[in-house]
Amino acid sequence: MMSSTPKYFFLFCVSLCIFLFSLSKFLHYKTSFSTHSPHSAPKNKPVHLLVLSSWRSGSSFLGQIFNHRNDVFYIFEPGHPFWFSFQNEGSELLHFPLRDLLQSLFTCDVSPLHQYLPGGGKRVSELLFYAETRALCTPPTCSAFKLTDGYDHLKCKRSCMNTSLDQMGETCKTYSHVVMKTIRILDLSILLPLFRDPALDLRILHLVRDPRAIAFSRQYFYLLMDDKILLKNEGNTNITISRVMKKICKAQVDINRVAKAAEVLQGRYMAIRHEDLSNEPLKNIKKMYNFAGLHPTKDLEQWVYNVTHKEVADKNGIMTFSRDSSKVPYKWRTPMDFHLVEQIQQNCKEAMDLFGYKPAKSQIEQKNLTLDLVNKEWSLE
Numbered sequence: 001m002m003s004s005t006p007k008y009f010f011l012f013c014v015s016l017c018i019f020l021f022s023l024s025k026f027l028h029y030k031t032s033f034s035t036h037s038p039h040s041a042p043k044n045k046p047v048h049l050l051v052l053s054s055w056r057s058g059s060s061f062l063g064q065i066f067n068h069r070n071d072v073f074y075i076f077e078p079g080h081p082f083w084f085s086f087q088n089e090g091s092e093l094l095h096f097p098l099r100d101l102l103q104s105l106f107t108c109d110v111s112p113l114h115q116y117l118p119g120g121g122k123r124v125s126e127l128l129f130y131a132e133t134r135a136l137c138t139p140p141t142c143s144a145f146k147l148t149d150g151y152d153h154l155k156c157k158r159s160c161m162n163t164s165l166d167q168m169g170e171t172c173k174t175y176s177h178v179v180m181k182t183i184r185i186l187d188l189s190i191l192l193p194l195f196r197d198p199a200l201d202l203r204i205l206h207l208v209r210d211p212r213a214i215a216f217s218r219q220y221f222y223l224l225m226d227d228k229i230l231l232k233n234e235g236n237t238n239i240t241i242s243r244v245m246k247k248i249c250k251a252q253v254d255i256n257r258v259a260k261a262a263e264v265l266q267g268r269y270m271a272i273r274h275e276d277l278s279n280e281p282l283k284n285i286k287k288m289y290n291f292a293g294l295h296p297t298k299d300l301e302q303w304v305y306n307v308t309h310k311e312v313a314d315k316n317g318i319m320t321f322s323r324d325s326s327k328v329p330y331k332w333r334t335p336m337d338f339h340l341v342e343q344i345q346q347n348c349k350e351a352m353d354l355f356g357y358k359p360a361k362s363q364i365e366q367k368n369l370t371l372d373l374v375n376k377e378w379s380l381e
């Protein structure tokens with residue numbers, strides 16, 4: 001039998017606990033209502049979405065489609081600091097620290113960054129692309145902005161650099177979706193342990209693009225550091241675009257193969273082609289939102305129209321949206337050298353078959369824009 005004093009004491013403790021719990025909920029509710037950005041704190045386990053892609057495939061644009069939302073905490077290229085710090089290593093080795101970083105950041109744990117960033121990870125400005133995270137450019141995280149201000153990443157770059165990394169972690173915790181995009185994972189099997197982590201609800205969105213269009217676009221970008229890391233383990237230090245493309249294409253095929261074979265990825269993998277996104281943005285954005293458990297917003301249609309029909313001037317090119325996105329997939333067809341086209345078609349045959357891209361058999365075919373080299377009926381299933 002319990003004597004009466006401990007019994008009342010016990011009941012008192014229970015009541016006190018309930019009271020404190022309610023108070024904390026109430027205060028949290030109050031703060032998220034009065035000072036916070038208009039999204040609500042996550043009630044369930046957050047959704048974690050990783051956009052996997054490769055260089056010049058439109059993944060920055062795809063990332064912005066998620067970053068645009070006020071319920072998404074988005075991180076652009078979290079693996080960039082590693083590749084920058086370990087330029088003499090191969091992509092295979094760098095997969096492992098990147099996987100661990102992704103796992104931490106998905107749960108809003110920024111502590112690994114203290115080790116990886118140049119200044120010891122004190123301020124967000126040590127992350128080269130922090131202004132690509134809209135959540136770091138809104139109040140209360142950055143007081144230079146008012147709630148009614150839109151997302152202005154150039155102003156954010158100037159005004160929000162002193163936010164501490166720990167504050168970034170706290171901000172992240174209030175979002176219902178954490179989305180990251182990376183071009184630096186070339187092997188999906190590396191990520192399989194993350195699917196067994198009970199703290200994560202991970203989904204993979206795999207963005208692919210016509211290898212010929214990638215190769216064409218790559219010619220105008222300086223990617224030597226990345227290419228060295230990419231080809232480090234290929235036993236030949238001569239970096240050529242067709243060798244780089246061979247490796248990238250194989251990686252895209254392998255990612256898809258792992259996704260189809262792994263039980264844990266059932267219903268957690270979605271592939272999308274850059275060309276389909278450019279030709280029918282609204283339809284495909286709705287599909288991707290649905291996959292990520294995001295409801296379409298009221299102004300989605302207007303916003304999609306805006307970003308696919310307007311050039312957003314931006315020096316660093318990250319956010320440059322196309323004037324008319326439906327023309328982007330065919331830009332390589334006229335100017336690209338047919339010898340290079342042939343090389344890419346040879347080195348990327350498997351990827352082209354798998355993802356529905358038809359080879360041009362001659363220069364005449366390549367330059368004949370009536371001939372569609374993207375299979376419109378393509379679907380992975």
Ligand SMILES: *[C@@H]1O[C@H](CO)[C@@H](O)[C@H](O)[C@H]1NC(C)=O
Nearest residue numbers: 144157158159160161162163
């Ligand atoms: C950030 O901090 C530095 C050094 O403490 C200071 O000089 C600078 O004015 C601050 N910038 C902003 C936008 O607060």
Ligand SMILES: *[C@@H]1O[C@H](CO)[C@@H](O)[C@H](O)[C@H]1NC(C)=O
Nearest residue numbers: 236237238239240241242243
């Ligand atoms: C690299 O490969 C290209 C094309 O195959 C060749 O023309 C060039 O001579 C090679 N360079 C070296 C240093 O081997």
Ligand SMILES: *[C@@H]1O[C@H](CO)[C@@H](O)[C@H](O)[C@H]1NC(C)=O
Nearest residue numbers: 299300301302303304305306
């Ligand atoms: C689309 O652009 C127009 C004109 O610049 C602007 O007034 C409107 O707010 C934009 N709508 C969305 C949803 O971005």
Ligand SMILES: *[C@@H]1O[C@H](CO)[C@@H](O)[C@H](O)[C@H]1NC(C)=O
Nearest residue numbers: 364365367368369370371372
């Ligand atoms: C271009 O392709 C279309 C569709 O296959 C074909 O009908 C047409 O004859 C081709 N034009 C030339 C100049 O080869």
